[in-house]
Amino acid sequence: MLQVIAQIQTRNRTGGTCEANNGFCPDWIADNYDRYIDPFLQHVFLTVVSVSIGFAIAFGLALLAHRKRWLLPAFSGASEVLYAIPSVALFLLLLPVTGRGTLTGLVALVSYTLIFIFVNVTTGLDGVPEDSVDAARGMGLTERQLLWRVEVPLALPEIFAGLRIATTTTVGLAALAFFAGAGGLGEEITRDKGFQSNIAVAGGLAVLLALVLDLLILFVQRLMTPWRRAAA
Amino acid sequence: MPEAATLEFRRATKRYPGQEEPAVNELSLTVPAGEICVLVGPSGCGKTTAMRMVNRMIDISDGDILLDDRSVTDREPAELRREIGYAIQQIGLFPHLTVGDNIATVPRLLGWEKERIAERVDELLKLVSLDPGETRDRYPAQLSGGQRQRIGVARALAVDPPLMLMDEPFGAIDPINRESLQNEFLRLQQALRKTIVFVTHDIDEAIKMGDRIAILKQGGHLAQFATPAELLMYPADKFVEDFVGADRALKRLALQRVRDIDLWTAATVRVGEPVAEARAKLDDADIDYLLVVDEDGRPRGWLSERGLSGERVTEEFRSKAQPVVEMDDVLRDALSDLLESETRYGAVVDDGGRVQGILSLEVISHVLQAPPEDVPHGADAFVPED
Numbered sequence: 295m296l297q298v299i300a301q302i303q304t305r306n307r308t309g310g311t312c313e314a315n316n317g318f319c320p321d322w323i324a325d326n327y328d329r330y331i332d333p334f335l336q337h338v339f340l341t342v343v344s345v346s347i348g349f350a351i352a353f354g355l356a357l358l359a360h361r362k363r364w365l366l367p368a369f370s371g372a373s374e375v376l377y378a379i380p381s382v383a384l385f386l387l388l389l390p391v392t393g394r395g396t397l398t399g400l401v402a403l404v405s406y407t408l409i410f411i412f413v414n415v416t417t418g419l420d421g422v423p424e425d426s427v428d429a430a431r432g433m434g435l436t437e438r439q440l441l442w443r444v445e446v447p448l449a450l451p452e453i454f455a456g457l458r459i460a461t462t463t464t465v466g467l468a469a470l471a472f473f474a475g476a477g478g479l480g481e482e483i484t485r486d487k488g489f490q491s492n493i494a495v496a497g498g499l500a501v502l503l504a505l506v507l508d509l510l511i512l513f514v515q516r517l518m519t520p521w522r523r524a525a526a
Numbered sequence: 527m528p529e530a531a532t533l534e535f536r537r538a539t540k541r542y543p544g545q546e547e548p549a550v551n552e553l554s555l556t557v558p559a560g561e562i563c564v565l566v567g568p569s570g571c572g573k574t575t576a577m578r579m580v581n582r583m584i585d586i587s588d589g590d591i592l593l594d595d596r597s598v599t600d601r602e603p604a605e606l607r608r609e610i611g612y613a614i615q616q617i618g619l620f621p622h623l624t625v626g627d628n629i630a631t632v633p634r635l636l637g638w639e640k641e642r643i644a645e646r647v648d649e650l651l652k653l654v655s656l657d658p659g660e661t662r663d664r665y666p667a668q669l670s671g672g673q674r675q676r677i678g679v680a681r682a683l684a685v686d687p688p689l690m691l692m693d694e695p696f697g698a699i700d701p702i703n704r705e706s707l708q709n710e711f712l713r714l715q716q717a718l719r720k721t722i723v724f725v726t727h728d729i730d731e732a733i734k735m736g737d738r739i740a741i742l743k744q745g746g747h748l749a750q751f752a753t754p755a756e757l758l759m760y761p762a763d764k765f766v767e768d769f770v771g772a773d774r775a776l777k778r779l780a781l782q783r784v785r786d787i788d789l790w791t792a793a794t795v796r797v798g799e800p801v802a803e804a805r806a807k808l809d810d811a812d813i814d815y816l817l818v819v820d821e822d823g824r825p826r827g828w829l830s831e832r833g834l835s836g837e838r839v840t841e842e843f844r845s846k847a848q849p850v851v852e853m854d855d856v857l858r859d860a861l862s863d864l865l866e867s868e869t870r871y872g873a874v875v876d877d878g879g880r881v882q883g884i885l886s887l888e889v890i891s892h893v894l895q896a897p898p899e900d901v902p903h904g905a906d907a908f909v910p911e912d
Contacts (some may be wrong), residue, residue: 301872382692432583432691433605433632447622521622524665 318490327495329482334499340468341507344400345461348407352451355408356415357441366416373409381406381467385474399468399476406467407460414456418449426463451522454515458508465504530559530721531688533580537589540575540746544547549575550746552589557689557738560719562904566726567769573725577691580723581610593689608632611682611690611720615697618675619681620664625651626662629681636685650680655710672703679711684720693725708734712908719905729770733758733777737904741766754781755901772840775894779857781901787857787893789874789883794819795829798841808834813884817873818844823880825850825873847873851885861890 312319352373359366384402390400422445430444434470446453469480482496516523533556550572557563558805565573578584580591582603586800591598598606619628626647633643648658654676676695682690688809695711696704708731715722726732732739733754741749741757750762758778763766770777793811795804795818808816808831816834817827818841827844850870851862864872864887872885901907 423616423618423621425614425616425618426620427618428583428616429612429614430582430614430620430631432607432614432618434604434609434635435631436604439635444620444622448620450622519622521624521665521667524668 312437313491316489318494322491323495325442330479330495330499331480333477333479333496334503337465337468337479337500337503340396340399340403340469340471340476340478341461341503343466344403344468345457345464348404348460348464349411349457351404352408352411356412356419360414360419360441360445361437369412370409370416373412376405377409379405381470382473385470388474394475396476398474399471399478402474403464403467403471407464410463411453411456414452414459415449418452418456419445421452422448429491445493447519448521450515454511454519458511461507461511462504465500465507469500529686530690530719531543531594532559532592532593533557533563533721533723534592535576535589536592538576538579538586538591539588540572540579540584541587547745548572548587550579553740553742553746553748555740555748555751556587557723559721561737562715562722562724562735564724564726564732564739565742566729566732566736567742567749569727571744571813573727573742574693575746576742577693577723577725580689580691581607582614582901583607603650608635609687609689611684611687611692613678613682613690613692613695615694617678617698621666621676624663624665625669625677626882628666628677629684631681632684645668646684646860650683651677653683654715658682661786661886671699675699675707676710679714682907683720688721690720690722692722694727695724696731697726697902704731708829709908711735712905715905716908730777733770733781735904736905741769742770753898753901753903755898755903759898776858776861778894778901779890781907782857782884782893783853783907784851784855784857784860784874785853786902787889789885790889792817792873792881792884793822794881795839796821797826797839797841801834801837801839804829804834804839813871813886815871817847817881817884819881822878825875825881826872848877849873853877853882857890857893860885861887864890 313322355369359369381402384405385398388398388401392401426441426444426448430440435443468478469483471478472481472484479496479500483493486492535553535555536548537552537554539548539552541548545761553576557565565576567573575584575618580593580598580888582598582601586599598681620631626644629647629650630643633646635709638646647662651658651661656673656676660876661669661673669677679695682692696707699707712735726735726736736754738751738753739757740751743749750757752760752767755778757766758770758774767774788793790812791815793807795807795816797818804816808814814830816829818829818839820826825847826841827847829844833842833844848869849867849872851860851863851874851894853874853876860872864870864885868886873881874883874885
């Protein structure tokens with residue numbers, strides 16, 4: 295805990311009046327932007343890896359629950375409970391188990407992505423038109439072919455929606471991962487949180503990351519669901 | 527694969543746990559290869575269940591269903607279904623696939639070559655009167671209801687299956703388009719001669735489409751299995767009688783066309799013929815009227831005994847030649863024409879408008895006494911419009 299508090303200590307800055315007044319200083323930003331590169335890359339890493347792992351787990355569980363309906367309440371209950379744990383508490387709770395570092399950050403972030411992806415994959419699969427499923431079975435698709443050729447493709451809009459929420463949320467939550475010693479932009483934000491230039495750059499990078507990842511996913515979604523545009 | 531298969535229900539029964547009455551109760555019937563068998567009945571009679579037992583979408587509890595003498599229960603469901611065309615009321619096109627990919631579903635499952643699939647898709651689109659170039663790459667959402675229905679039928683026909691299952695395939699279409707889709711389907715069937723199990727709740731559709739009709743009643747009992755004409759002439763019980771409706775005779779007349787029946791010979795005269803000759807014709811004729819025709823044999827009007835005066839036949843005393851009935855008209859429409867014109871006789875003309883005979887109320891009522899074997903059914907009864 296002490297270590298954490300030590301990190302949050304305000305740094306001493308030297309320079310012009312802008313810096314002294316804790317203002318928004320373009321010159322300072324230009325001179326210091328390189329100190330944000332590593333935390334930014336850590337942030338990207340934390341987000342992409344935890345969303346990917348979370349997607350793999352939640353997607354797998356949702357497919358399982360789609361065929362074995364009795365598993366559904368257990369899975370959605372578990373992902374809700376995980377999501378309900380306050381994030382800082384979870385980071386700190388995990389410390390004795392996984393120790394300080396990236397692993398703890400990832401475990402916590404992954405557990406928060408599960409609910410968005412699980413719920414959306416499930417909703418998407420449930421929303422596949424019944425007549426398409428009946429026609430697919432009636433034409434002789436096996437259950438596996440039905441899943442991968444009809445149900446999953448038709449659930450894609452919902453699945454992507456879940457992925458987008460999970461990603462933007464994770465970008466935000468990863469700003470707290472430094473509590474677990476996993477680095478990221480959060481560390482920079484809190485290191486000098488009275489200084490506007492610092493907040494603007496560190497916070498701005500996080501927002502930019504969320505925006506870019508969101509647009510990227512949207513772009514992939516449009517590529518993968520050409521039929522959605524044709525309907526209009 | 528054979529062109530058409532024989533389908534036999536042998537005391538096929540479906541029971542659901544916890545339900546006292548079976549959904550389908552010992553259904554036994556045989557659909558000969560190349561015929562349309564319509565399963566019809568009120569809702570809850572088990573008609574859809576009976577159909578879905580054929581491709582094992584619903585498993586049989588008791589009894590058996592044989593496809594070309596082979597039990598469907600011996601077959602792997604997915605493999606069996608690929609051999610059986612499947613079309614349902616909601617069509618069930620895949621919204622995420624283009625029309626071409628939708629139609630290619632079963633050929634792909636069977637591992638057809640790319641070129642063969644592309645050729646088949648275009649062939650099928652033409653078969654259901656759609657332009658391949660215009661339709662192939664569109665998505666279902668970009669099409670009208672009627673077009674989607676056609677694609678549903680094309681998709682079911684994709685691998686030229688020997689048996690087709692159709693569950694209210696035209697049920698969700700407005701009456702005008704339904705009529706034209708039914709006609710189009712009968713035209714197709716005249717060429718394809720598939721064995722078809724067709725489910726509907728509409729007795730008129732059953733009578734129009736079926737070579738044979740199985741009427742089912744509550745609890746999955748087969749009330750009657752017969753050709754449309756038999757059903758209308760000899761309903762097996764009160765239930766069938768009520769189900770086919772009080773206008774049985776009129777429905778029977780809808781099965782036959784003027785060309786199918788023996789007409790009376792028309793005694794025709796031309797303007798300018800000697801009255802003496804006309805009188806002689808009138809004496810020999812079946813009716814008390816002469817039909818005045820023009821040079822080409824087209825009807826001009828009716829002439830009675832009173833109109834025959836002077837030396838030569840004139841048009842002066844003729845009454846109008848109404849109604850004029852065509853050879854392709856169904857008898858019900860022809861009867862309606864007669865009633866509307868308040869006359870007992872109508873001149874029947876061929877495609878060129880030339881008189882071929884006379885249709886009378888007596889002829890029509892006589893037709894209703896004819897044995898049902900003489901009445902054509904299904905695709906045989908269908909005459910395509912020119």
